[in-house]
Amino acid sequence: MANLIHAIQNPSPYFKAIRNSFIADIEYRSSYYLLIFASFVTVFMELAVFDHIFSKQESAGDLHHSQALSFIVLGLLLRNGVTLWSNISDWIEQIRDGSFRKFLLQPLHMPSYFFANAIGPKITTWTLSLVTFAICKIFFSSQFSMMLPLHKIPMFLMLVTFAYFLTWQLYLTVIYVAFWVEEASALSTAFNLGMGIFTGTLIPLSWFPPWFREIISYTPFPLIGSFPLQFAISEIPTQLFYTQFLSLLSWILLVLFINAFLKQSAFKRFEAFGG
Amino acid sequence: MTENSSQDLQGKNFFRYPKIWLSLLRNCFLRQSEFKLDFVGRLLVELVWIGTQIVFYKSTFQFVSHLGSWSEADIWFFVATLILVDSLNMIFFHDNINRFGQVIKLGLLDFYLLYPLSLRFLCLLRFVNVVSIVNIFCGIGVMIYALNLLPTPLSVFQILTWFLYTGLGALMIGLLASCICAVAFWTTQSTNLVWFFYELYRLAHRPENLYAPWLRRILLSAFPAAFFISIPVQLTLKKLDTPFWFIAPFLVLGALLLISKILWTNGVKRYEGALS
Helix, strand or coil, X not given: CHXXXXXXXXXXXXXXXXXXXXXXXXXXXXXXXXXHHHHHHHHHHHHHHHHHHHCCCCEECCEEHHHHHHHHHHHHHHHHHHCCCHXXXXXXXXXHHCHHHHHHHCCCCHHHHHHHXXXXXXXXXXXXXXXXXXXXXXXXXXXXXXXXXXXXXXXXXXXXXXXXXXXXXXXXXXXXXXXXXXXXXXXXXXXXXXXXXXXXXXXXHHHCCHHHHHHHHCCCHHHHCHHHHHHHHCCCCHHHHHHHHHHHHHXXXXXXXXXXXXXXXXXXXXXXCCC | CHHHXXXXXXXXXXXXXXXXXXHHHHHHHHHHCCCHHHHHHHHHHHHHXXXXXXXXXXXXXXXXXXXXXXXXXXXXXXXXXHHHHXXXXXXXXXXXXXXXXXXXXXXXXHHHHHCCCCXXXXXXXXXXXXXXXXXXXHHHHHHHHHHHHCCCCCCHHHHHHHHHHHHHHHHHHHHHHHHHHHXXXXXCCCHHHHHHHHHHHHHHHCCHHHCCHHHHHHHHXXXXXXXXXXXXXXXXXXXXXXXXXXXXXHHHHHHHHHHHHHHHHHHHHHCCCCCC
């Protein structure tokens, strides 16, 4: 708690962490092109199947033909926007090799520092996501149907921010688990891979059997992906919107609480070596 | 040394390589199972990936009976082949391709050159992804399901066709991967090249004739990903029956063998060793 108060009073190391991780990320420029290329590969792969589905019918589940491309592109961008790949492994490595001890020696608030380090590389991803979105909008404008008038954009951005915050908290849970098992990178990879299905950004959740949707509804995943996505491409009834929004906030609070408990036990368990 | 090793692979000593590979497999199993939960996590990664493929097509076929010229049974046969071919790639090549840039950059290749073994064998098959072996069982399971859905059982000719052309497809992935690795002799850094390769490889996860015509042409020529899974499946299911399609995979394989050999021969000559 003392470190958190110190972090609020003295945020400069955290801003520096954002700046440094951003600079480190933009060093490899070829990654930009590859990220855009990878996004288009996914779009083509999904379009290959979606085009055939909608060639024979106007709607499938709650997805209309005109919303298909928006669903694919925005779903992909949301997935890319919230998932972290490299940061988690780096942090788990630090627990194993003992260099994690700096958080015990320095007045740094570890979760905030982790968040700052995760934001830096994401700035590039978010910018490239906007570029990908713009390219798709220009080249496929006739197939792009969205329900995102100007007045809805701030709310959409807020939902995405909350979704990112919740995902980051879930990654933090994986990091805390690593204090007990030493190596948990594979768990975060499984988490990232599962995001496509469980968040409903790869396939609309309405396409799944009812039992699967029932199970998924007890997890935070639909709130991370499907909720902001549906908000952007269709009209969500007001009551449903508020219910989901409150669920999202509740999940954030719940995971924050669990993480605070895990952090306490994890730090006590940590046995740094190296002197 | 490299020249000797290359003769080694072609000569009578070739038969010691499976034994060496089995030792490497045992060694990798011990390394990977050191962290129990991580090992389970890796298994989970594989199962999530396979689950994603299955759920994707399962959800799709509740709205359509055919995807282009592919019936549901055909698609499940395709998915089973995809899982099996991909598991071969994961078991044999994936970890090695990802590490190859580091091998060059850190000068570890110096040590590889000293071993009385084929250099390409060491570079492409040294690390075995043991966990992916589970994918083979999953692939067999999906294959049994697909075979039950097919309207007529496969003939002996079709089964032989599947084994032959799927084997060629898996070999092509390895050869293309070896070409990508060899580029690291010139660029030193290969991480992004490998990423690029795997993004293109992902296009093979759908039947090539579902894509737009321009993309299909690329997958049949410049980056022959269609020959990894889609063409072998279509040949087996008699969707392609002109002689050209039976010969084309051999031509592509021959071209890849040649390109790979040229790249590796010139690449190794260019290598100066990080420790020298």
